[in-house]
Amino acid sequence: DPVATPDISTCGPADLPPGANVLTCCPPPSNALPVDFAPPGAASSPLRTRPAAHSVSADYVAKFNAGIAAMKALPADDPRIFAAQASVHCAYCDGSYSPEGFPGVELQVHNSWLFFPFHRCYLYFFERILGSLIGDPSFAIPFWNWDAPDGMRMPAMYADRSSQLFDTRRDGRHAPPKxxxxxxxxxxxxxxxxxxxxxxLRVMYRLMVSLSPTPSLFFGSAYRAGDEPNQGPGPVENIPHGPVHIWCGDPNQPGREDMGNFYSSGNDPLFYAHHANIDRMWSVWKGLDARRHTDLTDLDWLGASFLFYDETPKLVRIRVRDVLDTGALRYRYQDMPLPWRAARP
Ligand code: C2O
Incomplete structure (x- = not known):
């Protein structure tokens, strides 16, 4: 059976590392039952094009800053508040939930085939919340284009100390132009x-091409209801996903916060740009070989479900099968060259 997020009122204490700077990761309770996800209509949702973070205009940066500022300024019990977005990640990664029907077993969205779809859902709602707060339903979050030379530095807008996108808990040695x-x-x-x-570029070729010839290799190990968590990550989840987190986090914090730890990584705005590029890699991988690079067809993957608050905010149950087509979710990625395709070792 597919893994399903239980009623959020069952959310329990997170299994936090020593020295953690939060107490709980549970979302604010909902007094209504979750509704099933419905794809956004083209009429109300213009197609969003997520831009490469190093290529955006000053106007874009100002708008994005205003959106993050608005998210941070919401009341503490509003599930759309920036801090609650970070908790979502913590709750799904640090043991606050058990899959429906399996109390006592940890629900974990990393280290398995749930990695790509969970994070796609997460960014989807984050982006819609941000866009709605600035009144721009076409606003698209940026991606950190670390797979191409021009994007291999921390994008400048995140490194500006006066910006909403700045985070003090980072590795100071890795500020641009590193x-x-x-x-x-x-x-x-x-x-x-x-x-x-x-x-x-060779790392990218190895992960995206050499180690990812088939869907089951690319997505990572099967993870079904009742299974122990951490069945095994796909190659891209392993590298560069993990190393980019570690590279950003502050080695002087006890848990390499913020980016270097599951519970805290969503506190750094850079998280969402890193994950937008991870999400882009899913689309890019499919485009590399339309015949062999397909989504999985296993019903336990397609039926796995998560709960998120949307921009209205209501609680939504979304399934993996709902997020396979980014066009149906009304977003795409700016076309950028893929120089690693020629970097065969
Ligand atoms: Cu949910 Cu990059 O981790």
Missing amino acids: LIDLDYSGREPRFTDNQQIDHN
Whole structure:
């Protein structure tokens, strides 16, 4: 059977690391039952094009800042508030839920085939909340284009100390113009810039092409209702997804907060740009080989479901099958070159 998020009133204490700076990750309760997700209509939802974060205009940055500021300024018990968005991630990653019907078993959205679809849903609602708060239903969140040389630095708008997008809990050594290391292990590589770029392109080729020839390899291990969590990540979840988190987090914090820990990573606005590129990689991977790179057809994948608050805010049950087509979700990604396609080792 598919994994299903239980009634949110069963949300329990999170299994937080020592020194954690929050007490709980549970969303505000809902006095109504969740409604089933319905795809947004084209009439009310213009197609959003998510831009590469390093390529946006000053107007865009100002708008995005206003949106994050508006999210941060909501009342503390409003499920759309920025801090509650970060808790959503914590609740689904640090053991606050058990899959419906399996009390005592941890529900975990990482390290399995739920990784890509869960995070797609998460960004979808985040983006719609942000757009609705600034009155712009076409507003699209940016993606951190770390797979191409021009995007291999922390995008400037996140590094501006006066910005809503700044976070003090980051690794100070990795502010721009430092190039990211896509398979960062916690140790600083000794590369020249050109070597680092070349290395990163090869990492991308390895993960997206060599190690991801089939859907079951790309998406990661099956994870069904009642299974123990962490059945096994797909190659892209493993690298560069994990290393980018570690590279951003502050090594002087006890848990490498914010980006370096599940419970806290959603507190850094950079999280959503990192994950937009991860989400883009799902679309890119499908486009690399239309015949063989397909979504999974296993009903336990397609039927897995999560609960999120939408922009209205009401509680919505969304299933993996609802999010396979980004067009139906009314967004796409700005076309960018894929230089790693030629970086065969
Ligand atoms: Cu839910 Cu990048 O982790």
